[in-house]
Amino acid sequence: MEYHIKDIDKAAEYVIASAKVNTLLFNAPMGSGKTTLITAICKKLGVTEDISSPTFSIVNEYKGSNGIIYHFDLYRLNSIDELHDIGAEEYLESPALKLIEWPDLSIPLLSDYQHVEIVTLTEQKREIRVSAVVHR
Numbered sequence: 141m142e143y144h145i146k147d148i149d150k151a152a153e154y155v156i157a158s159a160k161v162n163t164l165l166f167n168a169p170m171g172s173g174k175t176t177l178i179t180a181i182c183k184k185l186g187v188t189e190d191i192s193s194p195t196f197s198i199v200n201e202y203k204g205s206n207g208i209i210y211h212f213d214l215y216r217l218n219s220i221d222e223l224h225d226i227g228a229e230e231y232l233e234s235p236a237l238k239l240i241e242w243p244d245l246s247i248p249l250l251s252d253y254q255h256v257e258i259v260t261l262t263e264q265k266r267e268i269r270v271s272a273v274v275h276r
Contacts, residue, residue: 141154141267141268142261142265142266142267143265143266143267143268144264144265145173145176145264145265145266146264148173148176148177148180149180149183149184151177151180151266151268152177152180152181152183152184153184154268154270155177155181155256155268155270156181156184156185158254158270159254159270160254160273161252161253161254161273162235162236162237162238163232163237163238163240163250163251163252163253163254164237164238164239164240164253164254164255164256165240165243165246165247165253165254165255165256166178166239166240166241166243166256166258167243167255167256167257167258168257168258168259168260169260172258172259172260172266173258173260173266174241174258175193175213175241177256177258177268178191178211178239178241179191181239182202182204182209182211182239185204185205185206185209185237186204186205186206187202187203187204187209189202189203191211193213193241194211194212194213195213195215195216196216198212198213198214198216198217198226199211199212199213199226199228199231204237207235207236207237208234208236208237209236209237209238209239210231210234210236210237210238210239211239211241212228212231212238212239212240212241212243212246213241213242214240214241214242214243214244214245214246215241215242217242217245219245220245220248220249222245223245223246223249228246228249229249232246232249232250250276251275251276252273252274252275252276253273253274253276254270254271254272254273254274255269255270255271255274256268256269256270256271257269257270257271
């Protein structure tokens with residue numbers, strides 16, 4: 141799905157409608173809009189509190205209309221040991237919705253997930269691709 145930055149809500153609706161599991165891995169270059177899209181998704185799911193990037197906290201927890209949402213940003217982590225140190229298994233094994241930026245380190249700890257790829261077409265246009273479910 142192609143979208144203009146100003147239509148981020150439509151992109152969020154598309155991701156929500158395409159999600160078949162509760163773990164979504166966001167893949168895109170730095171500055172392409174991962175956090176912006178996740179913010180829009182959280183708002184669509186009823187989060188009313190401020191939504192921010194968990195770059196330094198690693199994970200933020202939000203309460204949506206249908207339950208807890210965990211937003212991870214794993215950019216600063218260098219090893220799976222660091223994931224273990226923050227107790228990631230407890231988060232990742234929960235039934236909550238998990239939205240994970242820079243997800244590569246988390247993949248060995250996941251069961252079913254989908255990739256959400258953001259492709260920059262122009263400064264103001266993006267394309268979103270949501271994968272089929274990956275079963276592990």
